[in-house]
Every structure is written in structure tokens, then in C-alpha cells.
Amino acid sequence: MIKKLREVPGYAFLGIWTVFSLFPLYFMLVSATNTSQDVLSSRLLPGGALFENFVKLFQAQDVLRAMGSSAAIALGTTVLALVICSIAGYGFEVYHSRGKDVLMAVLLLAMMIPFAATMIPLFQVFAKLGLVNSLFAVIVPAISTPLLILLFRQSSRAFPTEILEAARVDGLNELSIYARIYIPTMRATFAAAGVITFMTAWNNYLWPRVILIKNEVQTMPMLIVNLSAGYVTDYGVLMLAVLLASLPTVVVFLILQRQFANGITGAIK
Amino acid sequence: MSALTATKPRGDRRRLGTDRRHNLTGWGFLLPAAVLIVLISFVPMIQALILSLQTGRGTRLDWADPLWYNYQRLLGDEIFKQTLGNTFIYLLIQVPIMLLIALALANLLNSPRLRGRAFWRTAIFLPCAMSLVAYSLVFRTMFATDGFVNDFLGAFGVEPVNWLGDPTTARAVIILGLLWRWTGFNMIFFLAGLQNIDRSTIEAARMDGANSLQVFWRVTVPQLRPIILLTAIMSTNGTLQLFDESWALTQGGPAHASMTMSHYLYEISFQRNPNFGYGAAVSYVILILVAVLAFIQLRIGDERD
Numbered sequence: 001m002i003k004k005l006r007e008v009p010g011y012a013f014l015g016i017w018t019v020f021s022l023f024p025l026y027f028m029l030v031s032a033t034n035t036s037q038d039v040l041s042s043r044l045l046p047g048g049a050l051f052e053n054f055v056k057l058f059q060a061q062d063v064l065r066a067m068g069s070s071a072a073i074a075l076g077t078t079v080l081a082l083v084i085c086s087i088a089g090y091g092f093e094v095y096h097s098r099g100k101d102v103l104m105a106v107l108l109l110a111m112m113i114p115f116a117a118t119m120i121p122l123f124q125v126f127a128k129l130g131l132v133n134s135l136f137a138v139i140v141p142a143i144s145t146p147l148l149i150l151l152f153r154q155s156s157r158a159f160p161t162e163i164l165e166a167a168r169v170d171g172l173n174e175l176s177i178y179a180r181i182y183i184p185t186m187r188a189t190f191a192a193a194g195v196i197t198f199m200t201a202w203n204n205y206l207w208p209r210v211i212l213i214k215n216e217v218q219t220m221p222m223l224i225v226n227l228s229a230g231y232v233t234d235y236g237v238l239m240l241a242v243l244l245a246s247l248p249t250v251v252v253f254l255i256l257q258r259q260f261a262n263g264i265t266g267a268i269k
Numbered sequence: 270m271s272a273l274t275a276t277k278p279r280g281d282r283r284r285l286g287t288d289r290r291h292n293l294t295g296w297g298f299l300l301p302a303a304v305l306i307v308l309i310s311f312v313p314m315i316q317a318l319i320l321s322l323q324t325g326r327g328t329r330l331d332w333a334d335p336l337w338y339n340y341q342r343l344l345g346d347e348i349f350k351q352t353l354g355n356t357f358i359y360l361l362i363q364v365p366i367m368l369l370i371a372l373a374l375a376n377l378l379n380s381p382r383l384r385g386r387a388f389w390r391t392a393i394f395l396p397c398a399m400s401l402v403a404y405s406l407v408f409r410t411m412f413a414t415d416g417f418v419n420d421f422l423g424a425f426g427v428e429p430v431n432w433l434g435d436p437t438t439a440r441a442v443i444i445l446g447l448l449w450r451w452t453g454f455n456m457i458f459f460l461a462g463l464q465n466i467d468r469s470t471i472e473a474a475r476m477d478g479a480n481s482l483q484v485f486w487r488v489t490v491p492q493l494r495p496i497i498l499l500t501a502i503m504s505t506n507g508t509l510q511l512f513d514e515s516w517a518l519t520q521g522g523p524a525h526a527s528m529t530m531s532h533y534l535y536e537i538s539f540q541r542n543p544n545f546g547y548g549a550a551v552s553y554v555i556l557i558l559v560a561v562l563a564f565i566q567l568r569i570g571d572e573r574d
Contacts, residue, residue, distance in 0.1 A: 006481075007382070010377045010380070010383075013373065013374075013377065014374065014377055014378075014389050014393075017370070017374060017393055017452070018389060018392040018393060020449065021392050021393050021395060021396055021449065021453065022392050022395070024396075024404065024407045024408065024411065024449065025395065025396075025399075025407075027407060027410075027411060027417065028407045031410070039410065040413070040415045040416060041420070042416070042417045042420040042421065084301050084302045084305065085302055087298045087299070087301075087302075088298060088299040088301070088302035088303065090298060091294075091295040091296070091297070091298025091299040092295070092299055094295065095291050095292055095294060095295020095296075095298070096295075097292055097295065100295060100296070100299065103299070103303060107302075107303060107306050110306050110310040110311065112506070112559055112560060112563060113310050113311075113314050113556065113559075114506070114509065114510045114531075114552070114555050114556055114559050115510065116510055116512075116530075116531045116534055116551075116552045116555050116556075117313075117314055117317050117549075117552040117553060117555060117556040118309065118310055118313035118314055118317060119313075119534075119538075119552070120313075120317060120320060120538050120545050120548055120549050120552065121312075121313035121316035121317050121320065121549075122309065122313050123538075123539075124316075124545070125313070140305075140309065141309045143305065144301070144302045144303075144305035144306050144309070145306075146306065149299075149302055174291070174294045178298070199398065202400070203399075203400030203401065203403075204400075205400065205401060205402045205512075205513050205516075205517075206512050206513065206531075206535070209535075210535075210539060220400075221400050221402045221403065224402060224403060224406055225402050225406070225516070225517050228406050228409070228517070235410050235413075238406060238410065239407070239410065242403045242406050242407060245400065245403050246398070246399050246400065246403045249398045249399070249400065250395070250398045250399070252398070253395065253397070253398035254391075254395075254398075257391060257394065260397075261394070261457050261461075264454070264457060264458070265457060265458055265461040
């Protein structure tokens, strides 16, 4: 009995923080189905204005186009980042040499460079190349990150050397060993790296805001901010847009939560 | 053979690494990633330094006279000082509270007797799936003058508060938002760290009569030091670069009372009359602060060993 009582503060703390964590999400969810007046009068039950909000939202903004841009950016970034960072991590670990260790240490320094300090010159370069307003310019700065390379390098330590030797004896060249043996063996790492890259790319705001100037070219995060910037905000419509902007990453998160956790903590092991 | 490779895989790889052809293949494999990082991080970083020594509007830039003119101007820029101060308020208040809560939550979740672990973890970790501007807009809606928070407090007789219109409460709402978004993220790091701790050290302390709090501070926390250091550096780095919350939640307001340095940098560089040189100088202050604070934290982290 006393033992049980001792656990009460712990459960209470967990409970309070869980309510705090979930409430804003619940608020967003129900508000998407309510009119603006209902949102402001703090109605916390699902309402009947979902359809009406959808119509108003699609009249105000080209949601499908923004969804398409966001999807293209997030998927493009993920595919390219997985290829480029995995082969680099593999190269660092499997063909280990002192020179490569030095290079890795230098590349890791890039993690400490704030994006703010590279943003203006990056904008100037992409402007010179005529790539302002192109999704390509949004993707390029996100495809090679020290964190992903480190993640692939660390997990490549578990890649068995015997397989490598056997494949060489069988006459496979080095690139096919990577493509046909390494990738399938490291599925878990690829999933973890893929989830963090997708979520980061989908949610990124500052760089797309800088490089996508034309109003018609916008990502979902940009769309919701633009929607809130008008003189009169329709809160029901806004919460629906926020919900739509969050749905892809929340769904990915709920399905691949473990991979996401492994992705963000994996590089430290 | 298999036993040998199982125990010394690194040694085996070193031998492979000395093979010249394979060594070259390895360089080829990491070339694209390395070149990209140089082109998108290191080169622009140097260009920004050069830019910070120039003045002019738009694309017409000239060397500043004196060369450090932009930095000199920063010293007298009241808005810049305000944003620098705001950033440090967020850093000094939010980061310690967040790390303490994350540590406590991770410790609770790691307890072997806990029920419903998966539910608690998912719920607390879930805010990490939201984009920063998305959650900022949800908080903005909840903290509107006629919004949910005032209605809720009104039920207890509290007068409506103009949360986003007052400097102190606007900053407090940003801090609350940051706690909401990032506590679960840091908790995941602590959980990973806790799982590597040998439980027998905790059981041994218990046997010696230590209570839970003593076990937590004297046994668990010291073993987590590397992870605490890592999360502290990451959080400091992130806080110094805060942009989205300032932009979408409070819009930097009222006036510049809750604006962060990155937000001000954006305003200088991309709104109204773009001034890239002055913006680059602000960005270098951020860069230097990130480096200096990481260095200090690393030194403190090492000293305690």
C-alpha cells in the first residue's frame, strides 16, 4: 500500500505533462470542425463546420498546389539525402583511413554553423543561378547533413566484414556491394534516417520562406502562416489548414515512431 | 576466423583500408556528400564574413569604411540589443527547465514498474511531429485575447490577459511553446542514455538505503553526463537560432519585445530595404555565440570528470 502511494506523484506528473502535450493537438483537431466564433468561445467538442471550413480554405488558398510542393520537397530531399549520406557513411567506415577520420571531424564542425550564417550568401548564389522560386533550391541545402553521415557511419560498424569479403570473392564490384548488399542489410538505419529527413524537410520554414518569393509557389508551412497574416483570421479555417499541414508528419510519426527515435538518438551511440 | 572478426572487426577494416584501390573507392563514395557540405556550409560561412564587412543596399555592395562599420553599428542598435537580450532570456529560462523536466520524465518512463509506458512515451514525444510554425499558430489561437486560455482562466475568476500584447507574457508564451515542442525530444535522448546505464548501480544504491531522489541525483544523473552535455549544446544551439516561434507566434511583438536575433536578421536582410552586409554581421554574432557557448559547455562538461 505504501509502495503504491509513493508512485502517485510520478503518475500525476506524467499525467499532467501528457495532458499538456496532447491538449493543443486536440484543440487543433476539434477547432478544425468548428466555426471561428465557436473556436473563440472555446467550444471543445467536434462541430459541424468541417465542410464549410474546407470550402473557405480551398477558396482562399491553393492548398493542393502547396501540398504538392511540400510533398515534392520532402520526398526529393529524403531520397537524395539517403543516397548521398548513406554512401558517404559507408565509405567512411568500410574504407576506413586516417585521412577520412580527419575529413569527418571537419565535416562535423559544419553542425555548429548556424543556418542563419549561411542563409544570405546561399540566397545570393541561388539568385545568381536563376533558381529563386524553384523547389530544387529548397532541396539542395538539405541533402547532405553531417548528422545523417554520422548516423550511417556509426551503424555501418555493425555491417559484417565477412559479407564484404565473400561478395568480393564472388566478383561483385564495390558499388554493387553497396547497392545490393549494404542497402538491404541496413534497412533499419535507412528507415530511421528517412523518417527524420522527411519530417525535417516537410516542416522546414525559414529557407523556403527566403528562396520561394512568388506567392503561388509555397509550402504548407508557408501557406498556414500566410493564412494567419490576413486582417481577419478565420480560426476554424486556420486550424483546419494547420491540421492538414501537420497530418503527413503526424501520421509518419505515429507509424514510424521507433525509427524516428532511433534516427535522432542513433548517431550518439 | 569468424571468432577473430567478431571480436576485432575494426582491425580487419583497417587492413582493407590500406589497400590503395579500395581507399580510393572510399574517397569516391564520400566525395558527393563532402563537396556538398563544403559548398552549402563552409563556403557561404566565409562569404558571410566578407559580406559583413560590406555596406550598400540590394546587390550594390562596397567595402565598408571602416571595415568593421557594421559591427560598430550593432553596438548602437537598440533593436539588436533587445533581440539579443530576448534570445538570452529564452536560453537561460527555457533550456534548464526543459532539460530538468525531460530528465524527470525519462526517469519515470524508465522505471521497470511503470504501466502504460508506450502510451506515455508516444503522447509526450508527439509534439515533435508538428512543424514549428504549425504549433506556433495553435498557441497563437489559444492565447488570443478572446481565446481559449482566457476563457479557461475566466472560469476561475481571472481577468482576461492580453498575452501577446504584453512584453513579459509574450515571452512567457514563447517559452511555454518551446517547452511543449522540445521537452519530449530531449526526453528521448535521456531515455536512450538511461537504457545504457547498468541497473545494478541503482539497485546497489537502493540497498544502501538511498531514497529515490538521492539515487536520481547521485547515481543516475552523473552517469548521464555525456547525454546532458549533448542535449544542453543542442538546445543552446537551437535557441540561439530561434526564428519560427518569434515569426508566427508573437510576430516579434509587441514592438520588438519578443523578437529573436534570427527574426531580426531576416527583417534586415529580406524585408523592406534589404541590407545584406548588416544582416551578415548579425549572423556572425549568432555564429560566434554558438561557438563560444558550445566551447564553454564542453569545458564545464570535461572539468567535472
